[in-house]
Amino acid sequence: MSAPRPAFQGYRRPDGRVGVRNHLLVVPTVICSAVVAERVAASVAPIGVSLPHTAGCGQLGPDMQTTHDTLRAYCGHPNVGAVIVMALGCEQVVAQQLADEARHAGKPVHVVAIQSEGGTIRTTERATAMAKELAAALERAPREACDVSELILSVKCGGSDYTSGLASNPALGRVADRLVALGGAAVLGEIAEIMGAEHLLAARALKPETGARLLRVINRVESEAMSLGLDIRGTQPAPGNIRGGLTTIEEKSLGATHKGGERTPLTDVVGYSARITQKGLTVMDTPGLDVEAVTGMVGGGAQVVVFTTGLGTPTGNPIAPVIKITGNARTAASMADNIDLDVSGVLEHRETLDAAAARLFDEVVTVCSGRPTATERLGFREFAIYRRNPTI
Amino acid sequence: MSAVIVISPADNVATALEAVEPGCVLADAGGVIACDAIPRGHKIALRPIPAGTAVVKYGSSIGTATVDIPPGAHVHTHNVASARGRGDLVAPPAPPAPPRLAEPPDNGSGA
Numbered sequence: 001m002s003a004p005r006p007a008f009q010g011y012r013r014p015d016g017r018v019g020v021r022n023h024l025l026v027v028p029t030v031i032c033s034a035v036v037a038e039r040v041a042a043s044v045a046p047i048g049v050s051l052p053h054t055a056g057c058g059q060l061g062p063d064m065q066t067t068h069d070t071l072r073a074y075c076g077h078p079n080v081g082a083v084i085v086m087a088l089g090c091e092q093v094v095a096q097q098l099a100d101e102a103r104h105a106g107k108p109v110h111v112v113a114i115q116s117e118g119g120t121i122r123t124t125e126r127a128t129a130m131a132k133e134l135a136a137a138l139e140r141a142p143r144e145a146c147d148v149s150e151l152i153l154s155v156k157c158g159g160s161d162y163t164s165g166l167a168s169n170p171a172l173g174r175v176a177d178r179l180v181a182l183g184g185a186a187v188l189g190e191i192a193e194i195m196g197a198e199h200l201l202a203a204r205a206l207k208p209e210t211g212a213r214l215l216r217v218i219n220r221v222e223s224e225a226m227s228l229g230l231d232i233r234g235t236q237p238a239p240g241n242i243r244g245g246l247t248t249i250e251e252k253s254l255g256a257t258h259k260g261g262e263r264t265p266l267t268d269v270v271g272y273s274a275r276i277t278q279k280g281l282t283v284m285d286t287p288g289l290d291v292e293a294v295t296g297m298v299g300g301g302a303q304v305v306v307f308t309t310g311l312g313t314p315t316g317n318p319i320a321p322v323i324k325i326t327g328n329a330r331t332a333a334s335m336a337d338n339i340d341l342d343v344s345g346v347l348e349h350r351e352t353l354d355a356a357a358a359r360l361f362d363e364v365v366t367v368c369s370g371r372p373t374a375t376e377r378l379g380f381r382e383f384a385i386y387r388r389n390p391t392i
Numbered sequence: 393m394s395a396v397i398v399i400s401p402a403d404n405v406a407t408a409l410e411a412v413e414p415g416c417v418l419a420d421a422g423g424v425i426a427c428d429a430i431p432r433g434h435k436i437a438l439r440p441i442p443a444g445t446a447v448v449k450y451g452s453s454i455g456t457a458t459v460d461i462p463p464g465a466h467v468h469t470h471n472v473a474s475a476r477g478r479g480d481l482v483a484p485p486a487p488p489a490p491p492r493l494a495e496p497p498d499n500g501s502g503a
Contacts, residue, residue, distance in 0.1 A: 162407050162433035165450070166397065195476050197452070225477045232477025233469070245407065245433030247447075247467070248474035251454035347397075347409055 005182065006361070008368040009143035010150065010303075011081065014106025018150035019078035020303045020368040022138045023319050024048045024131060026084045027071055027098060030056030030091035036120050037086035040127040044135035046376070049318040051383045056093040058391045068093055070273040070385045073299035075102040075109070079319040081141060082108045082134040084127055089115030108134060143370065149183030151368065152276050154302035154320070155259040156189070158290040160237075161244030161310030165255020167327025167346040167356070168308035174357035175306065175364065176261040176281065185279045187302050188260040189286030189293040191221045192236055196250025197257040201283065205266040213269040217285050236288065240311050259308060272386050273299030290315050291384040294322065304368055306360065314338045315382045316375025321367045324374055325360060340367075340374050396421050396436060400451035405435040405467050407449075412436065428466035435467040447472050 011019040024047050028037035034052040041050035051074055055067040075083050075098045083102040087095035095111050102109040110130050117123040155172055157164055176186040188194075194201060198218050205211030225232045236249040246252045260281050267280035273296045276282045284300055286293040290313065294305055298320045305322040307313075312335035316322045326332050329344035341363050345351030367373055375381075396406040396418050406421040412430040417423055421438055430436045435449065441461040446453035455472045465471070 166399070166407065192477075196454070200452070222477055226479030226482060229479045231474075231480040233474055236477065242469060245431065245435065245468070247435065247469055247472050248455040249476050250452070250474060251449055254450040254452050254454065 006148045006365050007145045008148065008151075008365045009370060010146040010368060011078070011141060012144055012146065013078050015076075015078075015104070017078035017105070017301070018146045018303070019080070020151075020321065020370075021079040021319060022047070022081040022141055023079060024082045024084070024134050024138055025074060025077075025080045025319065026050045026086055026127070026131065027075060028052065028056070029071070029085060029087045029093040029095050029098065032057070032088040032091065033086045033114055036114060036124055036127070037084075039124055040084065040086065040131050043128045044131045046379075047135045047138055048131055049381055051318055053383060053385055055385050055387070057091045059092065059387075060389065060392050063387050063389045064092055066272055066387070067385050068097070070295065070299045072098055072101040073273045073275070073301075074319060075099070075107075076105040077298070077301065077319055078105075079298075079303055080107065081138040083110075084130055084134070085109065085111045086123075086127065087111060087113040089113045108137075110134075147183070148179060148365065149279075151179060151304065151364075152185045152187060152300070152302045153179055153364065154187050154189075154294065154297035154305040156290070156294055156297070156305055156322075157193075157256050157259055157308040158315070159309040159311035159313040160241055160246065160252060160256065161328060162246065162255075163327035163344065163347060164308055164310045165251075165258060167343050167353070168310070168325050169255055169258035170262075170353050171327075171343050171346065171356040171360055172259040172306050172308055172325070173261040174353060175361045176259065177264050178357070178361055179364075180261065180264040180280055183279060185276060185282065186260065186264060187276055187282045187284055187297045187300055188257075189284045189297050190256070190288045191217055191283075191285055192225070192232070192249065192288045193253050193256045194218055194283070195222055195236075196248070196253040198253075200254075200257060201260065201266055204264070204281070206280070210266055210269055214266065214283055217269060217283075221285075244310055259306075270300065272296045276300040276302070287386055289384070291382040292386045294320075295383050296386060304364060306364065309339075312338055314375070314378065314380050316373070316378075316380035318381040318383050321373045322375045322380075323360075323363060323367055337378065338374050395419075398438065399449060402448055402451045404437065404439050404441055404448045406438055408432055408434055408436060425464050427462060427464040430466050437461045437463050437465045437467050439463055441467070 202211035
C-alpha cells in the first residue's frame with residue numbers, strides 16, 4: 001500500500017489557485033498613500049497586511065512596469081482573500097488596474113482615493129470600516145484539504161555561511177525535489193548567486209532554450225555589475241559571508257544553488273514578479289538582496305518561502321509565511337526567536353540530510369495549514385520592489 | 393565531530409567544522425597537517441595548489457589561486473581570486489555621477 005499523498009489545509013480561490021493564508025491586503029498605489037494603508041491594515045492585524053513601498057511615481061519605463069506588475073501580482077495572489085486599494089489620486093500607478101486584478105481573481109475589492117475622499121482622516125475612517133467588514137468575513141472562511149501539488153515553494157538563502165552549503169541548502173533542495181516529484185513547483189531567484197554554478201542548473205534544463213535563457217540572464221547581471229568598474233567581491237560574497245568562510249561568489253553560488261534541488265528539472269526562466277506557470281523549477285530574475293528577491297518570488301505566485309540562513313536573518317513577507325532554517329547550531333541557539341527549524345545535526349552526524357529534509361517537508365505542510373512562522377509571530381513583513389533605474 | 397569535511401573527491405580543499413590549530417593532523421582529509429590556524433567554516437588546502445590554477449570545492453572551481461598554496465594552508469581571500477564579476481580588471485572606473493542638485497561653482501580654495 002502506498003503512503004497517502006501529503007496534503008495541507010488551504011484556501012481554494014475562485015480562479016482555481018490555492019492559498020495558505022487568507023489576508024486582507026491594503027495596497028498603497030504610491031508612497032504617498034503608504035502610511036494610511038499601513039494604519040488601515042493595522043486596524044485588522046494580523047489578517048490585515050499592507051505593502052508599504054517607496055515607488056508608484058517618479059519612475060520611467062521598465063521600473064514603472066515592475067512596480068505595477070508587482071503590486072498587481074499581490075492583488076491577485078492566492079494568499080490574499082480581499083483587497084483595499086489605497087490611492088492618492090495623482091500617481092502613476094493605476095488603482096483601477098490593481099483592483100481589476102483582484103476582481104478577476106474573484107476577490108472582494110474596494111478602491112479608496114485620499115484626494116477624492118477628502119483627506120487622510122476621512123479616508124482612514126472609511127477604509128477602516130471596510131477593512132473590519134472584510135476581515136470579519138475572511139476570518140469565517142474555512143480551510144479545506146488541498147494537495148501539495150498546488151504549492152509553489154520559493155527557495156531562498158540569506159546570511160549564508162559554510163553551514164548553508166553543507167546542511168540547510170541541501171536539505172531544502174531535497175524538499176524542492178520531493179515537492180516537484182509530487183507535482184508541485186519551486187522558484188529560485190538571486191541571479192548573482194547562481195554565478196559560478198550556472199553550468200549545473202543549465203544542464204538540468206528540460207529544453208535547451210531554457211538553459212540558454214538562464215545563461216543570458218546571468219551574463220546580463222554580471223555585465224551590469226562589471227560596468228561599475230568594481231570587483232563584485234565588494235558585495236558578493238557579503239562581508240559577513242567572507243567572515244563565515246566563503247571566499248568567492250562561485251563558492252557562495254555552488255552552495256546556494258543546492259537549495260533548488262539536485263534532480264528537479266529547470267522548466268522556466270521568468271522576469272521579476274512574473275507569474276510562475278510551470279511545474280518543476282523556475283528561475284526568476286531577481287537581485288540577491290533578500291527582501292527584493294522574496295518580494296518578487298511571492299509576486300510570481302509562491303505561497304510559501306523556505307529561507308535558509310547560517311548567520312541568522314529575521315526578514316519575512318507581507319502575505320507569505322517565510323520558514324527560517326539554519327544548519328548552524330550557534331545561530332539556532334543565539335537567534336532562537338527567529339529560527340523555525342534547526343538542521344545543525346547534519347554537520348554533527350546526529351541526523352542525515354534525508355531525515356532533516358523530511359522534517360522540513362513536514363514543517364512546510366504544517367505552516368501551509370496555518371501554523372504561524374517566526375517571521376509572522378514577530379511581525380516581520382518586509383516588502384521591497386526591485387529598481388534598476390534612477391527616480392526621475 | 394569530524395574536524396574537517398571534504399565534499400567531493402575532486403576537491404583540493406576541505407572545510408573546517410571546528411577551528412583547527414597549526415600542527416593538527418587531519419584524519420578526515422588524508423592526514424594533511426595544518427600549517428596555519430583555520431577558523432571554523434574556513435578552508436584548508438589538501439594538496440599543493442599552484443598559483444594560477446583552480447581551487448576546487450563541491451567538485452567545481454570556486455576561483456583561482458593567486459600564490460602557490462601548500463597543503464595544510466588556510467585558503468581564503470588572501471590567496472584566492474574570483475574569476476567572476478571582476479569589473480575592476482576589465483573596465484575603467486565609471487565616471488563620477490553627475491551632481492543631483494545644482495552645486496555652487498568651485499571657488500578655487502579647495503574647500
